[in-house]
Amino acid sequence: MTTEVFAKRHIGIQENDLETMFETIGVATLDQLISETIPDDIRLKNRLDLPKAMSEHEFLTHIQELAEKNKVFKSYIGLGYHESITPSVIKRNILENPGWYTAYTPYQAEIAQGRLEALLNFQTMVCDLTGMELANASLLDESTAAAEAMSMLFDVRSRDQKKNKVLKFFVSEEILPQTLSLLQTRSTPLGIELVVGNHEEFAFGTDFFGAMLQYPGKYGQIYDYTEFVSKANDNDIKVAVAADILSLVMLKAPGEFGVDVVVGSTQRFGIPLGYGGPHAAFFATKETYKRSIPGRIIGLTKDVDGKPALRMALQTREQHIKRDKATSNICTSQVLLAVMAGMYAVYHGPKGLSYIAEQLHHKTRTLSQSLESIGFKQLNTSFFDTLKFRVSDSDKLRSLAEAKEINLNYVDRQTVTLSLNEAVDEKDIKALIACFAELDGKNEDAMTVQSGKDVIPDSLKRDTPFLENEVFNSYHSETELMRYIKKLERKDLSLNHSMISLGSCTMKLNAATEMLPLSMARWANIHPFVPLNQVEGYQTVLKELAKDLSTITGFAATSLQPNSGAQGEYAGLMVIRAYHESRNEGHRNICIIPASAHGTNPASAVMAGMQVIVTKTDEKGNIDVADLEEKVKHHSDNLAALMVTYPSTHGVFESSIKHITKLIHDHGGQVYMDGANMNAQVGLTNPATIGADVCHLNLHKTFAIPHGGGGPGVGPICVAEQLVPFLPGNPIIKTGGDKAITAISAAPWGSSLVCLISYGYIKMLGEEGLTQSTKIAILNANYLKERLNGKFDVLYSGERGRAAHEMIVDCRPFKQNGIEVTDIAKRLMDYGFHAPTVSFPVAGTLMIEPTESESLNELDRFCDAMLSIREEIYATSPDDPNNVLKNAPHTMGMVTNDTWNFPYSRQQAAFPLSYVSQNKFWPSVRRVDDAYGDRNLICSCVPIEAYAEVE
Template sequence: MNTDTFSLRHIGPRESDHKDMLNTIGLDSIDELIHQTIPDNIRLQTELNLDKALSEQEYLNHIHELASKNKVNKSYIGLGYHPSNLPAVIQRNILENPGWYTAYTPYQAEIAQGRLEALLNFQTMVTDLTGMELANASLLDEGTAAAEAMALLFAVRERAQKKANVNKFFVSDDILPQTLSVLQTRAIPIGVELVVGNADEFDFSNEYFGAIVQYPGKSGEILNIEDFISKANAADIKVAVAADILSLVKLEAPGKFGADVVVGTTQRFGIPMGYGGPHAAYFATKEAYKRNIPGRIIGVTKDTDGNRALRMALQTREQHIKRDRATSNICTAQVLLAVMAGMYAVYHGPNGLTYIANKVHNSACTLANALEFLGLEQTNASFFDTIQVKVEDSSKIKELAEANDINFYYPNNNTVAISINETTTLSDLNDILNVFASTENKEAVSIQEIGEHTIIPENVARTSAFLENEVFNSHHSETELMRYIKKLERKDLSLNHSMISLGSCTMKLNAAAEMLPLSWANWGNIHPFAPANQVEGYLTALKTLEDQLTEITGFAATSLQPNSGAQGEFAGLMVIKAYHESRGDHHRNICLIPSSAHGTNPASAVMAGMKVVVTKSTEEGNIDVDDLREKAELHKDNLSCLMVTYPSTHGVYEASIKDITQIIHDNGGQVYMDGANMNAQVGLTNPGNIGADVCHLNLHKTFAIPHGGGGPGVGPICVAEQLKPFLPGNPIIASGGDNAITAISAAPFGSALACLISYGYIKMLGAQGLKESTRIAILNANYLKERLQGHFDTLYSGERGRAAHEMIVDCRAFKANGIEVGDIAKRLMDYGFHAPTVSFPVAGTLMIEPTESESKAEMDRFCDAMISIRKEIEAATKDNPNNVLKNAPHTLEMLTANEWDLPYTREEAAYPLEYVKDNKFWPSVRRVDDAYGDRNLICTCAPIEDFM
């Protein structure tokens, strides 16, 4: 046993387990299983060309050496990214804690009450600071949140009859440049015409349905949004405000002035810059728009006993239900980061945030006064943290500043912009002053103290209270916050407790060695617009990761910019769109999508301005090739692409995949492959080999980035040679193809910090380890399939009866016993397991994916639980719903109550199998009432009495 080998730690089953597992499957070798599972005509004939695998220690030495090549200057660049202080108690207990970062999206609310409460705190923080009625539980970044605001206002414009056909959207020219680029990308496909101009000169004509302004602007100047919004409202123009969340402690909430949507990023609330992310964006709006708000909303409801419980509200808006009619294609958000930002607000409270905001504003004012005393002109009449200084030649300032380890932003040759942040000290202010004094050949008068100033206009100065709830006024010592975080963590089932066998979601090990560098300052404290000579370590790691993913997928190039899987889908489609248009085929807008596809597929296609045509599936769950051919030929003049998942969402390697891709190419289209199931391909086949032209990869699935309770996700796209020129760019940092489309997300390399996890995963596994991971993922899935055989029917399988890396078990027949698939999901909680994927892609089923990281012992426990539940189903009757399944999950409060009048024992409820006694997980609430929560929408942590 080579203990230096990372694959030994990553892969669950021991080599000694293989024989027993293969015996259960009825085969002699894993090679035989792979031969029966993956069609021979798509198998790779050569090994992946990747660097030799590193041991964990070798990798940590390597990544430390790379980190040393990054230069961490003092950053005053601003533009939506600022150094911040991550409280150590949050770093250690959330960011570095698998109890938080390995959790899944809280679809099973009863075992997710901890992170749901943390997200409710986040929503409350956002609604308080923005003055809006409703906030969601985070979006991806500020640029994409602004694009969602535009899309929402465009969607609701028809409520005002005179605006029904209006398509102009005004954008203040003081908006962040990366936000403008993302708006441009999103506007054209949905038919919005952007008009960029000076907000003070906007004519508020009836030609506009909406507008967006930055508050404060990229220049630092504070727009009189009270006057702007008042005039817009009078003209029935809806207004979105992109607001710096820390400035809202000092500036009046946009909601108080009548804003319709407020968006921004919470990066300033203790989240490292990480060369661009991940950071949790926020999105707040009016309750009137609750059916149109994108992403997840956490709502208050009650459980079976009438106790307060939390859940994700209004899920009927989401893509997996509404598909091409969804409010957005958003699947992952930035939950882990939202939890951290919310905890930052809990830790500091309103008084602490006020202290921080005052310190930032006073420091900026003090610096402005000192520079003016030096004889320089500061041009912003009002500001929160950003000043603009007129100089003769900004290049001289830049040279001297960088020589002194300082980064400013240079809007033009005669202006230097300086954004002060939470970490800025008195010594830092004097270092800045000395740079300007040196270039002016003057002696700087040292700043002795940070004075108390304000240069915020009285009409926009904050007067409204915020963060008055008890949770923001109770946990200000480290002891109290540590215990509060632990209290919430105990309510959540994560991978550090048991297997989470969610089909399509690939909940594998997120190794500690992959995660450690995320806490290192040389990776975390880098601004995404830092000069290239300061980020050699990042550029090396990211370029290597791009090359690794390009090799793994069999394509020509990769873009890491999309910061979620759904963003990757959108990016891939926009690249296809640009390719067609480069050939004069502007009319190609038909996107074929199989009926079994992920709900994000049709939602992304609509977002990209395409018309969705659904193709049929056969009874075996495969794509109906004849129907596909018929529709491809019918639409050949306008065919843009096919979106296909491989292996299929039904857990099958379709043998006809090469025929399918050829049909699309023969009719002028491109093939987009959804990479959700890439864990069944790596090292054995690839998208290029099956004939695809572009795929996105879920790095938070196949490549080991943790799910973080619902995000971060990373969704890079890999493309064939003809699509390479169109990979997305960035308006500030050169990136993307030679004919790059505008930005997909705000930062040039998306969530660059999180990408280090996948870089490490590939580096430590190497070609052989990656291939073996895929082989064992297939072995584990087929072992589970065979162990459950005779108890549960597998809905689909390959031509030789094998599953891919996941399978669907059919639970629809149990309705005869009065049992729904949801009852099985809730009962699994009593056995200590998170349910597999429920009712997707087929209603009334469970989609199970064990991944390669789960041991045989853990899979056996899961199978024992499922078989035990099958016996409980058999004992249930439709006319008597008072049974152990219908009453699940069972809480500790139930089991310890004086009264017990249920027709089964307490032991049967709580300890159905012996292994449960050794490691019992207690759901903190009984089954939640979804309908009640939607009928009575409460989305902040205010007491219910406040809404009565």
């Protein structure tokens, strides 16, 4: 074994395993299997043009050298981003801990209780600080959360407003510029008319359905919105507020104004700047809107024993159910970051947060008075942490400031703002004073201890308590918080315990070497709006990553801005929309989507202003070409796009794909390829070769960014030459093409920090390692398929009987034994495994994807578990539901209870195969009751009496 070759560490299958696997599958070589899986006409003729692979040691040296090219100035730019301090106990035990960052979305609640509790803490924190009744478990960033608020308020318009086509939405000119850009992006395809203006001069009329305010304003002024909201309510205008969460520790909660939605970012709660992300946004609203709130909500329910349990509530909002009726395409959230922000509140508690906010405000007042004392006019009459000064020459000030390694926000030639943060100390304040003093030749030794009148009016001071729940008042020492975090971690099954074989989700190794740069200060502590000459290291990484992704997909250019897969879908369709409009074909609005597509596809199409036409799939799981041809010809004049997943969601490389893409092009449409299954393509074929025009990539799937329990995700889009001009821009830092569409996410390059992971993944694997990873992913899937053959039916396979990198196992025949697919999913927990994807894309099935990073031993363990469960199914009867599958999962409390009233042994329940006892994972609750929780919605930490009510 060559120890410095990263591919040998990433790929789980060893050379001496291959013969056994080939024999099981019935092939002589790996290349034979690939030729029987991928149609010859779409195979790449040449190798990918990528640099030679680096070793792990070489990469760490390389990434450190690039980091040194980043200049980490003290940034007071603000605009929604502020340096914060990540407590070391949170950094080490969550951010750097695979027990937290490799977990999957908590669809299987019984083995995700720790993460769910951490998210419930987050929701409670948000509800307390915003004064709202209900919060979700995070969104992607503040600006996209604001856009989701606008969309939700548009959807819940009154009957009369819908009847009278009320389409206007007022946006305060105090809104953050990147948020305004997002609102413009989202409003246009929906037909919403944005009206931007001064909220103090707004004339409330019946032609508006909603309004968006910023609190405090973008340059720091704090406004009292009481009267505005009251007038809005009188006119049936619903109000959303984008709020700074740390300011809410001291300021009146927006909920007390009577607003309908409060959004914002929790980046200030211990999350690194990361050149723009990832950061967990929050979205809080009234319980009235619980059926319309975007994203995921964590709620309290009970298990079959009546004991309290947590799970994702109201899952009927998910797009795979609502599809084109969904009002949001949100799929990934920011769970890992939400967990960190929630733990920041747990660690500091209400007193600690108050101290942080009060100290920050004290320092801001000190700076304000100091600069005013040497002649600078401060324009904000009421502020929390942001000051706005009139200066003689902002260009000269910029030169002076940058020479002292300080970044400010330069509004115009005579105006500058500066936002202080948690990390500011006395030395920093003196440096700021010296900078301003030098501008006008003043005495820089002018720091004055603040005194005088309060700058926050009594009417806007917070007078309501927050974070009163026990969890926020118990873990303030590092020892206690470390143990609390560990207690929660032990309740969650992650990749550091066993394989997570989720089809469509590609839960592969997230290598430690790829993750290490996230903790380096020169990557973590950079504001997204700093001048480009300060981020040479970041720009090198982002440009190289975009170039490599373009090479891998065969396309001309890449935008890294979309910060989730669903955002990538939306961005791709918006680029197609702009392309058609540029050709005077804006009438093209028909988007054809196969019935098997992921539910975010139709949701994204509707958000992009397109009409969804569903095309059938045949009995083999392929697109029904005859049906497609009929629909394409019928809609030829208005055809905008086809959305296609390749290989298909059914795990098949469809041989007709080039015919399909040509058909779309012949009728004037563009082809969008969903990149969810790119792990079966890299190095062997690509979207350009099959005839696509744009694809999104899930960097949190194929390119090794960890799922983080449900986020972060990154969903860049790669495009053909004709679409390059329309790649998304940013209102502050120029990105995108010559005819760029408005922003897709708040930061210019989206979640830049975690792009370092995918950069490392590609650089360390190189062309050979990437291609071999794809081959082994396909090998592993076909090995599982053959090992399960005869006991489980695989629904679809290619023309030569092969699976792609995933397959669908049909569990519907077991209904004759009284067994549902859910029973198998829950029973797998007793064997130490997370279930594969349940009932998608076909109800009553499991979609299994093993990935390339699992060993043969782990694949065999999973197969042994599945085959053992199959034997258990044989022994069940629909007349007797008291069996080992229906009662799964089995908790430690059950197995150690003095009473055992089951017709099978404790050993069969908890240790069904010998390997289980060597590394037993205990589900912490029994099977949860989802329906009960939805009927009795409790989505924040509550007094113990509420738990007693659940029992």
